[in-house]
Amino acid sequence: QPVIGVLALQGDVREHLVSLAECDVIARPVRRPEELAEVDGIVLPGGESTTMSRLLETFELLEPLRKRLADGLPAYGSCAGMILLAGTVVDGRPDQQQLAAVDMVVRRNAFGRQVDSFECELPVAGVDGGPVHAVFIRAPWVESVGEGVEVLARVPDIPANGAAAGRIVAVRQGSVLATAFHPELTGDERVHRLFVETVRAA
């Protein structure tokens, strides 16, 4: 069984551990470089990307994580995790650190006041069995992606989604996956399974 770590500095760590436990993998929290060294894949949870970025430095995990990602460690980031994985962030803090594992520009807190938090039924490429119930909480969206990045989902174009319709909210680059929404909050493990398949294939 692959060992999948969840970066456990801040955010909804427990929810990701629970989702992964349903996917026939060994799921472990990661707080120390020695723990990072032992995983076959890593999940970056939802939470607050600026806080997580600061804690990555405090816990001396930033450089080891960058190095493992550069060496091809599969990763999945939800929401704040998506922000951390991006090469560039719009509306981030000046001192916010980027892992730059996905060639994309992400806008932090993109949905604005009207749709600060919202939910919708979202078809995701690679996820079979119908749309995912996607929960967005002060979520980012992806402004643009580089050539090697596959777009897996865009906010459906229905009036309720307002200005967000058409925005990119799930991507993949090689073995790195990122979603602006939180599948770990819905009891639907299909996105985690997609990540686990990627880890197994790597």
Ligand code: GLN
């Ligand atoms: N707004 C948060 C951030 O900037 C992300 C919110 C979330 O992860 N639900 O990190």
